[in-house]
Amino acid sequence: xxxxxxxxxxxxxxxxxxxxxxxxxxxxxxxxxxxxxxxxxxxxxxxxxxxxxxxxxxxxxxxxxxxxxxxxxxxxxxxxxxxxxxxxxxxxxxxxxxxxxxxxxxxxxxxxxxxxxxxxxxxxxxxxxxxxxxxxxxxxxxxxxxxxxxxxxxxxxxxxxxxxxxxxxxxxxxxxxxxxxxxxxxxxxxxxxxxxxxxxxxxxxxxxxxxxxxx
Amino acid sequence: xxxxxxxxxxxxxxxxxxxxxxxxxxxxxxxxxxxxxxxxxxxxxxxxxxxxxxxxxxxxxxxxxxxxxxxxxxxxxxxxxxxxxxxxxxxxxxxxxxxxxxxxxxxxxxxxxxxxxxxxxxxxxxxxxxxxxxxxxxxxxxxxxxxxxxxxxxxxxxxxxxxxxxxxxxxxxxxxxxxxxxxxxxxxxxxxxxxxxxxxxxxxxxxxxxxxxxx
DNA sequence: TAGATTGTTAATCGATTAACAATC
DNA sequence: TAGATTGTTAATCGATTAACAATC
Numbered sequence: 001x002x003x004x005x006x007x008x009x010x011x012x013x014x015x016x017x018x019x020x021x022x023x024x025x026x027x028x029x030x031x032x033x034x035x036x037x038x039x040x041x042x043x044x045x046x047x048x049x050x051x052x053x054x055x056x057x058x059x060x061x062x063x064x065x066x067x068x069x070x071x072x073x074x075x076x077x078x079x080x081x082x083x084x085x086x087x088x089x090x091x092x093x094x095x096x097x098x099x100x101x102x103x104x105x106x107x108x109x110x111x112x113x114x115x116x117x118x119x120x121x122x123x124x125x126x127x128x129x130x131x132x133x134x135x136x137x138x139x140x141x142x143x144x145x146x147x148x149x150x151x152x153x154x155x156x157x158x159x160x161x162x163x164x165x166x167x168x169x170x171x172x173x174x175x176x177x178x179x180x181x182x183x184x185x186x187x188x189x190x191x192x193x194x195x196x197x198x199x200x201x202x203x204x205x206x207x208x209x210x211x212x213x214x215x
Numbered sequence: 216x217x218x219x220x221x222x223x224x225x226x227x228x229x230x231x232x233x234x235x236x237x238x239x240x241x242x243x244x245x246x247x248x249x250x251x252x253x254x255x256x257x258x259x260x261x262x263x264x265x266x267x268x269x270x271x272x273x274x275x276x277x278x279x280x281x282x283x284x285x286x287x288x289x290x291x292x293x294x295x296x297x298x299x300x301x302x303x304x305x306x307x308x309x310x311x312x313x314x315x316x317x318x319x320x321x322x323x324x325x326x327x328x329x330x331x332x333x334x335x336x337x338x339x340x341x342x343x344x345x346x347x348x349x350x351x352x353x354x355x356x357x358x359x360x361x362x363x364x365x366x367x368x369x370x371x372x373x374x375x376x377x378x379x380x381x382x383x384x385x386x387x388x389x390x391x392x393x394x395x396x397x398x399x400x401x402x403x404x405x406x407x408x409x410x411x412x413x414x415x416x417x418x419x420x421x422x423x424x425x426x427x428x429x430x
Numbered sequence: 431t432a433g434a435t436t437g438t439t440a441a442t443c444g445a446t447t448a449a450c451a452a453t454c
Numbered sequence: 455t456a457g458a459t460t461g462t463t464a465a466t467c468g469a470t471t472a473a474c475a476a477t478c
Binding site for chain 4: 264267279
Binding site for chain 1: 469471473477
């Protein structure tokens, strides 16, 4: 079974499965089942089995899945059997918070270089990173084979920075600016905007006339 | 047209529409159309019109939508014609980054109280917030009518903190811990986990054999 | 064996899109 | 008026679920 064309929604769920498997593994739980995972994630067990079936057969009838094995299989499928370097653009408050975030390294990513257009920031100080001017992005990306960038600049600058990143050959962008970015189809973009999630939830907090939250 | 039961996916998109409308408004663009919004957001214009139709009629044939009007209508629909106080649990590195995030206040939210179980943190220092012990959460929530909480504690503590928040009457949780939370159905949960998004994108960066990214 | 759980197919359900009459 | 765009319906498309034979 080759890549029969996996729906993007399925791909999007794999990291959630992976996260739970890591947790189970760290808790010493060596075997799990689609039902157990489903309960922990709040989805249906059929969905988990169906999702996994796009990539192969990882379980054993009557038993379930070996936690460590499925975890490692998912890592391989997602491309996490290596570590990915990223560049960070923006070394302001948000960018510095991103630099300090410990979760990247543990789960397959790390920040390799940091850029900011503020001349006052160029130096060694920030969280152990040397802040470099944006002009150096193209060479840095090329020389270090970097494919992922994090955008942590003010909204006003986000699209311009994105255009430069795309020109430099970046293929995936994690955007912390609260703004939709326009990119060519070959470039992946994902958005981190906590306020969008708050606004979504607040809808269900308003009025008793309001429809009830989704299952 | 009352609340015919709006699909959650539609509700989830409203904040994105709102974000773009705010941008247009700030750029002095007074009129827009479903086509213009669609192009900016990378969705179809039919979807935007359909989504809006769940809530009423906001446009004018032949012309489009008045930016400021549609923005304000969406705010009303989402429940953003007021400002929502939140409590933050966790005053470590992540919690402090959340405290410093300027985007909440501008878009309808603010952190009213901060809690941390670390005795060393109790005090005034952090970003202008007085850090209080978690025992005070229930009274604080009750007395101040707080319905939203942000969880920014280590993964190991996240579920326990969540259970306490639920008991205290919290109805919506924004979770920064990289971990699925289990809550009663009446409670909203949304997750912020940048690594999940990176892992999702990386799938499309691996191998030429790989299916191409979604449109 | 009896009990459990997978992998998979077919049925259901829901979301997106296409298309167009209404109308500004 | 001619041109444009909405709001809405019906058709399409795709994702989720139910169910069960296979099998550990």
